[in-house]
Each structure stands twice: as C-alpha cells, then as structure tokens.
Amino acid sequence: MDLYVVVLVEVLYGVASLILISAGLAIVFGMIKVINLAHGEFMMMGGYATITAVNLGVNVFVAMLVIAPVAVGLVGLVVERLVIRHLYGRLVDTMLATWGLSLFFIGLATMIFGNTTTGISTPIPGFAIGDYQVNGYNFFIIVAAALLLVAMLSVLKGTRAGLVARGTMQGPEMAAALGYSPDRIYMATFFCGSALSGLAGAILAPLVGLVPTSGGAYIAKAFITVIAGGPSLVAGLLSSASLFGVVNQAFTFATSPVIGEVALLVAAVVLLRILPQGVTGTFFKGKI
C-alpha cells in the first residue's frame, strides 16, 4: 500500500516537473510562435540566479519564486528588444537566432560561474510514508506546478490582459485597430515566458548539480511536451505532461531509467503519428 502511494507521488512529481519545464516554452512558442532554442539556457540562468541569491544570504523561497523569475524575465526582455522582435513571423530565423543566444548564454555563464558544478540543498526535509522515505521537495514541485497552471488559466481566461493577449495572437491587425500595440503585447508575453522558464530553473535547482550546459538536458523534453500538447496552452500542457510523466515514471519504476526515457520518446512519436496536431488539436478543442 505504502508503495502505491510512493509511486503515485513519483508519477505526480514527474508530471509536475514536465509542466514546469515546458510552461515558459509553451507561452513563447504557443502564443507568439517563436521557437526559443535558448529555453534551456533561460532555465539555467534561473538556477544560477537562485544559487547566487541564496549564497548572498537571501531566503531560498524568495530567491526561487521572486528573484529568479524577475531576473530571467528581464534578460528575456532585453533579448526580445534586441533580437526577437525583428524576427516575428519568421519561424526558422528565430530558431537560428535563439540557438546562437543559447551558445552565448552558455559561454557567459561559464565565464562568470566557471565550468564547475554548483548547487544548493533542498529546503524541505524528506519524510516517511509508511516504510518509505520520500523527498519532501517533490510535494513542493507538485504544488508549484498546480498553482502555475491555475494562475495561467485564470490570467488568460479571467483578466482583461489575458483576453487582449489572446486576441492579439489570433489577429494582431484587429488588436492594433482596437488600439492595442501588438509590439508591446508580444514584448510582455515574451517577458512572461522567460520569467516562467527562470522560475522552472529556479525550482529545479536544488534537485540537480548545475553547470552552464545544464539547459540542454531540458530542451528536448520541453519541446516534446509543448508540441505534443497542441494548440491549447493550459489543456495541452496538462494533457501531454500527464501522459509523458506517467509513461516515463511507470517504465522507470518497472524497468530502468534508460527504458523510462526511451518509453517517453516512443510515446511522443506514436502520439504525433496519430495526432499530428497534438492532443488538443483533436480533443479539448477551443479550450485554453
């Protein structure tokens, strides 16, 4: 019985971490159609921002939930103004430009922090479920991912800003005719996407050893999740992350981590063969 609870926690954790990893990318790719290959590096910067702040004596939760997203969001803002805004609507060019950015950020982080592994310890102690010890931080990640989805949903659906943003994505000319500047809205959206990437990197930082090249480990999973999710932002993220999280953790638990990773990729290939538009291209149509 205890084992089932532990496995359930691990599966939820797997889903939650996929949601966190992919949220920033989903906004940038899903809403403004920029393929941000520097997404992993934005996460890496979130991790470094957290670790630096904690080493300077800032409370770890403040560092993770406030400092890292704001810092990375600001970096994203600069990047958007200098590079991305010239490339809206040019999908392939954004790929090339953001790939260059990712190399640049890796180099920059190496110069500043050195090419060594750094990290902080998890702020929440482990605890027992029956005979098993589990990582208490997993619960924090599950809660954070759930809150993130709720926040995204309520902002997009419940606020005027969300409505304007969605409207601009559907018809920038119409939004402009109604007096909203698409340029400003794209900028704000990119800021939010970068900040979410930073947040994800920050929240995952205590679980990993961080190096300047850490971002590479996330980028593939993030893209698979976002693309398999399809056009709807929140529903897509939730459905594909749930599917892949369950598949990955179930296979990892039943066999080995190698098979777990393979199973995730196989599931993604099969899914995209059956549903080329992603899960929400067929199901949950019209949802956000």
Next chain:
Amino acid sequence: MSLNRRNILTGAAAAASAAMLPRVAMGADSVKLGSILDTSGIFDAYGTPMDMAMRLAVNEINAAGGLLGRQVEVVAYDTQSDMALYTQYGQRLTRQDQVDVVHGGILSASREAIRQTMRKTRTLYFYNVLYEGGVCDRNIFINGVTPAQQVEALVPYAMGKSGKAVYILAADYNYGQITARWIQKFVADNGGDAVGVDFFPLDVSDFGSTIAKIQTVGPDLVIAPLVGGAHLSFFRQWAAAGMKDRIPLASTTMGVGNEHKVLTPEEGNGIMVAYNYSQELDTPANNAFKERWSAAHGDSSLIHEIAVSNYQGVMTWAEAVRQAGSLDREAVIAALESDLSIDGPAGTVTVDPKTHHAVLDVHIMEVKDQGMRVIETLPQRQPIDTQAVCDLQANPDDNTQYEIQI
C-alpha cells in the same frame, strides 16, 4: 589575388594555426615534453588542474637542473574538450614538434584518439587518469587507478560498515558498466549479494523513482559509480529524501573532480570512497606538495585526484630518463620496466612491468565537511584487473584494450 571565399578561408586557417603555435622559443638542445589536455570547454574542471600539475612538475625538474643536463620544455595544446582536436594535435606533437614524450588525454575516448598515433610514431605516451582498465600497449604507461584497485579496497570496507546486500547505481557507458561488474565480483567474493544494478545515461538528473525502487529492495549499502554534473543530483536527492542516514553510500567517482566540495556537509558526510589521493592526506610529501602548488599557482583547493596522477606521471617519466641516461624510447621503457618507483604526493608509485600500469597506494576515505578524511591506507595495490588480461613481457606486440571478463 582576387578576394574570394576560398582565399580568405586559407588565409584565416594559416593565421589561426600560426597563432596556435607555442610561444616558447624552441631551444635546440632542450628536452621536449608534449602535453595534450582539455583546458577549456566542458572538461576543463579536470584538465586545468592537470595542466597546472604538469607545469609544476616540469618547473621542479628544471629547477633541479633539468634532465641529462638539459632543460625540459613544455609543448602544450588545449584540445577544448573536442575529441576531434586530439587526433589533430596528436599528429602535430609527434610529426611537427617531434616531442620526446607525450603526457595527456582525459576521457578514454581522447586516449584512444591518440594512442595509435603515438604508437606508430614511436613516441612514448603517458596517460595519467583513473580509467576503466584493460589497455595493453607497450608504448603507453598509465598511472591512474583502475576499477579493481579501487573496488577491491572499497567494497570490503563499505560492506563491513553496513551489510551484505548491495545495490549498484552506475553511469551507462564503458567506465560505469565495467566498474559495476567489478563491484558485483567483489561483493560476491566478500560473501555479499548484489541485489540490484541500475544504469543511468549521463544526462539523467531525476532519481526519484530509483530512490523509491531502492527502498522496495531494501539493501544494506548503495554503491554509486555515477559520473558528471547531472548524476551529482543523485547524492542531493538521496539526502533530500532522508535516505542518507538509513542506507550508507559508497562511490568510486564522487570527488575525482572535487564534487564533494559542491555538496553541503549534510548531503556529503559519510559517503565512502577510495582513491589514490586526497587533499586531506596528512603526509609530509602531500603537505610539501600543497605548499609548492600554492607558491606556483595560488589556490591549492583545485588539486584533485587526476591532477596528482598527472604530476606523478611526469615525475615517473623524468626518473626513468635519469635512470636510462638517455631519451631513447627503448632505453626509457627498459628503465620504466625495471621496477621503477617514485614517491609522489599520494605515496609510492611503482610501474608494473607486466602491464605498464601503476602499483599505487589506495586510501579509503569518508567525506566529512566537504573534505575527504582518510580512514585507512592500503599500500601498493596491484592493477589486478589489467594484470589478468595483459602481459607485455610475454607479448610485447600486444595493442588491445581488453574488455575484462570476470
């Protein structure tokens, strides 16, 4: 000359290669030591201290009058953590610079990229890194510890402190696979049982399911030859789950690149390891070495296992040249094969004539407050894994890396 793309590329390539030429003036009568290491890129945490150690050794040799009355000159290339550059610089060291010896290579892949070039051009080659064992080639001398040297010492100690059921978590490439097999063998030899073995690709950083799985099996001890930054997460997540005080942990890799300085004391304390070197080794030789390092390079906290191996490799070669009284490859090999030994910072290093590997002191240690506290020293351990497959005395033309069957 018209300015087309091809001309520009040729010009740029020529300029770039001119810029990469070593700055040291080539003294006609100096002894040339070639060094080939990744001092930039993702492996620079390993390579940079190795380079510093090599330069320290050469400076000391020169300060003591050089070799054969001649100064030793370093011809060093940075391979930028790019395996393709090893082939290129390996060719250059042997054919263009015509060095007398080459020290270097970090990953096994980099060693295999240049080993045959060294052999063909009859350039003596030293590979000074702990590795998976099994290379059998008369032209190469290896003085890092091999899995059997470490595991043979570590397993009985760790099992003595915990119990007989052992769970193994290893990196999924040749080092991890081979080391895991040796662990299984020594666990069985010590009357224990390997209750589980899991392999992890180098980019896996999420160990939650594995930690739960380990608990369903309930071993007495976990041995983790995991490699690299992503795998460091395991030690962190293990501590975060509160497992550290329930099941003891041992590793054959944690700390080689000073990883134990990244983990907090709460995460790292108590992890059992076995290496040739520790900064906390309290011997006159090591204390003097650290002082000389500080004088030359400043921060002695950079010193790690394979930096010391590199230092000992250069010193072993220098001693062989002195004994041979010549730089001739055959004479130096003969000197190295005559039970030659030196006293390095990590203890006595003796060349095993049969395998060209090293007989070394292995220290069993426990991580304590971001240092490695030496518990027990096992003097002069033989490289028994390679000895089982390799005999260069009987078969001097051998040129294989054996997969050691256990």
